[in-house]
Amino acid sequence: xxxxxxxxxxxxxxxxxxxxxxxxxxxxVSLHNAALSQGAAKALGGLACMxxxxxxxxxxxxxxxxxxxxxxxxxxxxxVVRALGAAMLCGSGDAGxxxxxxGLMHGLVAVRRMVAVEFGSPSALRALxxxxxxxxxxxxxxxxxxxxxxxxxxxxxxxxxxxxxxxHLGTVEAGxxxxTIGLKHDVAGVRRDVADEFRKLxxxxxxxxxxxLRDRVVSGLRAALEAEMDESAARxxxxxxxxxxxxxxxxAGxxxxTVGLKHDVIGVxxxxxxxxxxxxxxxxxxxxxxxxxxxxxxxxxxxxxxxLEVEADGGAAGVIVGALGDAxxxxxxxxxxxxxxxxGLxxxxxxxRRKAANELGRWVHCDELSSLETDGVVRDVxxxxxxxxxxxxxxxxxxxxxxxxxxxxxxxSVDAGxxxxTVGLSHDVAGVRxxxxxxxxxxxxxxxxxxxxxxxxxxxxxxxxxLEVETVDSVAGEMTRSLxxxxxxxxxxxxSRA
Numbered sequence: 001x002x003x004x005x006x007x008x009x010x011x012x013x014x015x016x017x018x019x020x021x022x023x024x025x026x027x028x029v030s031l032h033n034a035a036l037s038q039g040a041a042k043a044l045g046g047l048a049c050m051x052x053x054x055x056x057x058x059x060x061x062x063x064x065x066x067x068x069x070x071x072x073x074x075x076x077x078x079x080v081v082r083a084l085g086a087a088m089l090c091g092s093g094d095a096g097x098x099x100x101x102x103g104l105m106h107g108l109v110a111v112r113r114m115v116a117v118e119f120g121s122p123s124a125l126r127a128l129x130x131x132x133x134x135x136x137x138x139x140x141x142x143x144x145x146x147x148x149x150x151x152x153x154x155x156x157x158x159x160x161x162x163x164x165x166x167x168h169l170g171t172v173e174a175g176x177x178x179x180t181i182g183l184k185h186d187v188a189g190v191r192r193d194v195a196d197e198f199r200k201l202x203x204x205x206x207x208x209x210x211x212x213l214r215d216r217v218v219s220g221l222r223a224a225l226e227a228e229m230d231e232s233a234a235r236x237x238x239x240x241x242x243x244x245x246x247x248x249x250x251x252a253g254x255x256x257x258t259v260g261l262k263h264d265v266i267g268v269x270x271x272x273x274x275x276x277x278x279x280x281x282x283x284x285x286x287x288x289x290x291x292x293x294x295x296x297x298x299x300x301x302x303x304x305x306x307x308l309e310v311e312a313d314g315g316a317a318g319v320i321v322g323a324l325g326d327a328x329x330x331x332x333x334x335x336x337x338x339x340x341x342x343x344g345l346x347x348x349x350x351x352x353r354r355k356a357a358n359e360l361g362r363w364v365h366c367d368e369l370s371s372l373e374t375d376g377v378v379r380d381v382x383x384x385x386x387x388x389x390x391x392x393x394x395x396x397x398x399x400x401x402x403x404x405x406x407x408x409x410x411x412x413s414v415d416a417g418x419x420x421x422t423v424g425l426s427h428d429v430a431g432v433r434x435x436x437x438x439x440x441x442x443x444x445x446x447x448x449x450x451x452x453x454x455x456x457x458x459x460x461x462x463x464x465x466x467l468e469v470e471t472v473d474s475v476a477g478e479m480t481r482s483l484x485x486x487x488x489x490x491x492x493x494x495x496s497r498a
Contacts, residue, residue, distance in 0.1 A: 140173075
């Protein structure tokens with residue numbers, strides 16, 4: 001150690017001019033002793049940074065590169081890395097290239113991670129900013145190293161270094177490396193980290209300034225999401241695409257509407273559908289971006305309908321139905337309404353059918369039925385509820401359908417009244433028949449009877465037929481009260497005599 005210190009002082013004082021004495025022999029001797037090696041590395045780094053060292057400084061960097069290639073002791077390699085890093089900060093491009101070419105491909109994982117962290121430091125970024133040749137070499141070597149890296153910690157450090165080069169130095173090649181190599185990495189945790197790095201505000205702002213890179217990144221995220229089987233990585237990609245969409249990257253929203261909603265992982269489909277929901281989703285400000293881009297909103301509705309058609313998981317299907325309900329309620333989306341009536345009410349899962357019916361009932365209160373009557377939308381909705389109620393065996397789902405039909409009927413729909421009077425009052429489940437009879441007595445029905453006289457006749461006829469065959473006393477009693485509320489005492493007398 002004293003010999004190393006003495007030699008270092010010789011260099012610093014300018015007494016030593018012989019390369020053989022001052023460098024080569026010192027390195028050869030120090031390789032046999034870890035403490036000497038670390039001291040020698042520090043001394044060589046000092047020499048490389050010394051002003052006026054000239055060729056001797058270049059030789060010191062060369063010897064450090066050789067030492068980095070040969071050393072296997074972690075402490076020694078760390079000292080060499082620090083020495084080369086110091087030399088790079090002093091303006092030595094050779095030192096930076098040695099770190100990138102040798103350090104990033106070193107046999108020790110800790111060394112590769114250490115070198116990657118070094119390149120992400122603020123001081124190293126300043127050095128790279130001043131040397132375009134070195135910057136290009138470092139980004140290239142980081143890309144190659146990331147391709148070959150199998151350790152998650154080291155790979156994540158490389159990802160962060162590339163992200164810093166992209167964001168702080170404006171290096172498009174670094175972003176391209178992340179979008180191509182990083183998002184396709186063999187380690188799921190690395191793919192997740194890459195997606196998270198793109199999600200950061202600084203990265204999104206940088207992408208907004210470089211449209212070609214933005215398109216490449218969104219395309220890379222879409223392709224990666226489509227192939228991703230690890231849920232945590234896929235969810236990170238969804239979050240990034242969502243934030244990108246909110247930054248105005250419309251192609252990111254299109255990726256969610258297509259690839260995200262038909263993903264193989266249930267949790268991902270739920271996340272995407274929940275994110276589209278304008279009130280309860282994970283994505284904030286969704287309403288505003290979809291309002292600004294109606295075509296994107298239509299694409300989401302189409303994607304939701306297609307996803308609901310094949311969704312076998314009740315939880316995910318329920319979230320999709322909720323998203324369709326929000327689209328229907330907030331955006332007056334006829335397409336969402338039709339999807340709920342045609343697909344939601346026919347789902348294999350009872351809770352999904354119930355939720356779809358509830359959403360349809362919610363729609364009645366958000367729009368004027370008359371404005372849609374000309375398009376036959378109301379008739380389509382009633383027909384969907386009619387068919388669904390006819391075959392429904394789950395009482396809670398049937399109750400929701402009855403509720404939706406009664407809400408539509410209260411707005412003046414004779415078709416809805418006929419559905420209740422026929423299918424509702426003859427349903428196999430007594431609780432459903434009881435509910436229909438109760439709904440007939442609701443105040444809203446009587447308020448519109450004058451405007452729709454045919455509806456009263458339909459309801460009275462249906463109640464009479466149902467009462468004649470009813471075997472449950474409580475249900476028969478409710479039907480009787482309904483007939484009385486409709487002023488059909490004559491019908492009651494006739495049924496009693498029969």
